[in-house]
Amino acid sequence: MLKKISLLATLFVTGLSVKAQDIGYTTTDFGAEAQWQSSGGYTGMAHLAFNAAIHSGFQIRAGYNILRRKDWGNAHAIENGNGPGGGIGYRYYFPFRPHQFFIGLRADVWRLKIDWEDALLKGTSKTWTAHPAAEAGYMFLINDMVFITPAVSAGYISNISTDGADVGQGFVFAAGMSVGVKF
Numbered sequence: 001m002l003k004k005i006s007l008l009a010t011l012f013v014t015g016l017s018v019k020a021q022d023i024g025y026t027t028t029d030f031g032a033e034a035q036w037q038s039s040g041g042y043t044g045m046a047h048l049a050f051n052a053a054i055h056s057g058f059q060i061r062a063g064y065n066i067l068r069r070k071d072w073g074n075a076h077a078i079e080n081g082n083g084p085g086g087g088i089g090y091r092y093y094f095p096f097r098p099h100q101f102f103i104g105l106r107a108d109v110w111r112l113k114i115d116w117e118d119a120l121l122k123g124t125s126k127t128w129t130a131h132p133a134a135e136a137g138y139m140f141l142i143n144d145m146v147f148i149t150p151a152v153s154a155g156y157i158s159n160i161s162t163d164g165a166d167v168g169q170g171f172v173f174a175a176g177m178s179v180g181v182k183f
Contacts, residue, residue, distance in 0.1 A: 027051045027098060029147065031180015033061075038173040039157065041067035047178065049091075051098035059089040065110050069168055079167055081114030089135075099141040106153065107132045109160075114167045125164030131157050133174065141182075149178045 029049035036042055045063025063086065069079040087108030094101050108131040115124050133155025140148045153174045159167065 026053050027182045029057075029098075029180055029182050031147065031149075031178050033063075033149075033176055033178030035153075035174050035176030037067075039067065039168070039170070040069045041065060041172075043085075043176075045086075047180075049098075051093075051182075054096050055093050055098075057091040057093065057098045057102075057104075059091065059106070060086070061089065061106075061108070062086040065112065067112065067114070076116035076118050076165070076167065078117040079114050080116075081112050081167075083110055083112035085110030085112075085129075087131075091135075093139075099139045099147065101138050102136070104135045104137075105132070106135055106155075116165060116167060123165050125162055125167050127162045127167060128160040129157060129169075130160050131155055131172075133172075145182055147178075147180055147182060151176055151178070 029047070029051065031047055031049075033045050033047060034043070035045075043063055043065045045061045047059050047061040049057050049059045051057040062084075064082065064084055066082045067079065070077070085108055087106055089104055089106035091098075091102045091104035093099065110129045110131065112127050112129055113124065114127060116122070133153040135151050135153035137149055137151025142148070153176075155172060155174075157169050157172050159169050
């Protein structure tokens with residue numbers, strides 16, 4: 001009987017010791033984000049993030065992009081357009097848990113319909129546009145459930161393919177805010 005109790009106590013202590021080495025916790029985040037771009041664009045997206053127990057988080061995003069470029073790039077004087085898109089991203093959180101300060105990489109792809117205008121010409125172009133960017137931000141966590149995350153990013157907008165006249169591409173800064181819940 002004493003052997004059984006000793007064995008059970010040993011297993012219990014071993015189990016506690018192993019569990020004590022587990023730092024952080026895994027979460028799934030669901031939220032919405034809005035972003036302003038220096039090129040004159042706005043995006044609204046829903047995102048789903050899968051956070052690892054230590055430092056890392058992977059995101060999947062889908063949303064809509066509205067752009068209002070005035071004399072941006074060397075393509076046309078005015079470019080207005082919109083379209084759906086989505087992307088993926090990775091965030092490295094400096095604390096063990098997925099919150100507070102982070103840096104990351106993101107890559108979005110947009111299908112945009114852009115109406116452009118020059119002094120004498122008007123037209124419409126359809127593009128597949130890539131927007132890779134580096135980002136940094138801070139996730140405020142409220143009661144381990146709700147998050148508010150301001151972030152900034154910098155990247156390059158590049159047209160993968162264009163049906164119609166060439167439209168603007170180039171370096172762009174963005175600032176945004178996301179809100180959501182962790183579960």
